[in-house]
Amino acid sequence: MSDPTPAILDRIDADQSRALDRLMELLRIPSISTDPAHADDCDTAADWLVAELSHVGFDASKRATSGHPMVVAHGGKGDRHVLFYGHYDVQPVDPLSQWDHNPFDPRIDQTPRGPVIRARGASDDKGQLMTFVEACRHWKAETGDLPCRVTILFEGEEECGSPSLVPFLETNKEELTAEIALICDSGLYDDRVPAIITTLRGLLGEELTIKGPDRDLHSGIYGGPAINPARVLTRILGRLHDEQGRVTVPGFYDGVGEPPSQVKEGWKQLNFSTEAFLGEVGLSHPAGEVGRSGLEMLWSRPTAEINGLSSGYTGDGFKTVLPSKATAKVSFRLVGGQDPQRLRTAFRDWVIGQLPPDCHVSFQDHGAAPASAMQISNPIFSATQLALTEEWGTEAAYVGGGGSIPIAGYFQSILGMECVLTGFAKDDDAIHSPNEKYDVENFHKGVRSWARILGRIAA
Incomplete structure (x- = not known):
């Protein structure tokens, strides 16, 4: 036929x-x-x-x-x-x-x-x-x-x-x-x-809110002796990556493997330019894991990204407030055999382990898929x-x-x-x-x- x-x-x-x-x-x-x-x-x-x-x-x-x-x-x-x-x-x-x-x-x-x-x-x-x-x-x-x-x-x-x-x-x-x-x-x-x-890549979404004093405080009266949740939150998030761009949450890379050599070789044939890719959005320097190509970072490596931050007074003008709470939205793109639910637990434990006295944290999940x-x-x-x-x-x-x-x-x-x-x-x-x-x-x-x-x- x-x-x-x-x-x-x-x-x-x-x-x-x-x-x-x-x-x-x-x-x-x-x-x-x-x-x-x-x-x-x-x-x-x-x-x-x-x-x-x-x-x-x-x-x-x-x-x-x-x-x-x-x-x-x-x-x-x-x-x-x-x-x-x-x-x-x-x-x-x-x-x-x-x-x-x-x-x-x-x-x-x-x-x-x-x-x-x-x-x-x-x-x-x-x-x-x-x-x-x-x-x-x-x-x-x-x-x-x-x-x-x-x-x-x-x-x-x-x-x-x-x-x-x-x-x-x-x-x-x-x-x-x-x-x-x-x-x-x-x-x-x-x-x-x-x-x-x-x-x-899979996806894990987390929202965390760190609470300190029972109300917003005057930074001139309380600044110094009173804990500032915004400072606590930013310090924790600043530790999310090391100097090599790797995520520091314990066990984060469990289940992460390498693509087959033939697949990685095929990616090389695509002649992808990380610099040109970033240049389209006004950037010039790769910021991911050191030693990884642009396509590896996009397709075969997991990530942790801060998607949003809010705390204190953010309106017009200026207000010298010491905020009572600070919130961040964080997402993780997952690869290989990473278990999103296990990583959710590991991330929360990692945050809790860094809290100083007088601070408490609450979490809200925003979905998870392997x-x-x-x-x-x-x-x-x-x-x-x-x-x-x-x-x-x-x-x-x-x-x-x-x-x-x-x-x-x-x-x-x-x-x-x-x-x-x-x-x-x-x-x-x-x-x-x-x-x-x-x-x-x-x-x-x-x-x-x-x-x-x-x-x-x-x-």
């Missing part, structure tokens, strides 16, 4: 304008998951996707949760079975005054680098999930069916912490488990190099890499992810599946920011990429 992929790609090229029209319809739905005022809009977006997937030929349904609904669809046949995940909810649009137009009135803007789709959700994640839907559409149109079994899961709460996701996965484990999960919520390595993410590492020995990874290389004309890179995508870890721990994370966003897409965009070319090549990937997976 001849390969249908060339004919499918021709169909995708001929249908590009209609594919954009369909994406525009979805982008007009203001499915902001974190805002209760948009609950009906999230429901509408789920209904739209069910109708569209049904039109393509999937057995699609909307599934109720304690929050916004899930969309589940099944189609195709064959020995291979993949699960595709995306999310239809979007971030709030604030500050609205910084948008050039209504964020839910999508439009095509002409830029010096080509046309872009401008709207909230264009890149994160409606444009991305629709690349897969469109690829399935044209496989069905050309051959009458999909080349393998496909289950689709679209979530409506990713942008507000996915509170319903774990219970839904646990309840529907048998239905959703496949050979591998495909996740299209990431981007290219650079403008022309497609990427497959093989590692994702790191994820994909086993690229699965042949679907090499099939995906080959398909992307064919479409983009340059070898697809195996890369690390500096951020955290908890869904990948949930698929591993709950459904027992590895995840192929590949997407077509660009660094300048302004996701979560005003004037979010998605390049028309990337949307189109994303559809073509998934069509090739499905064919390679089936083969």
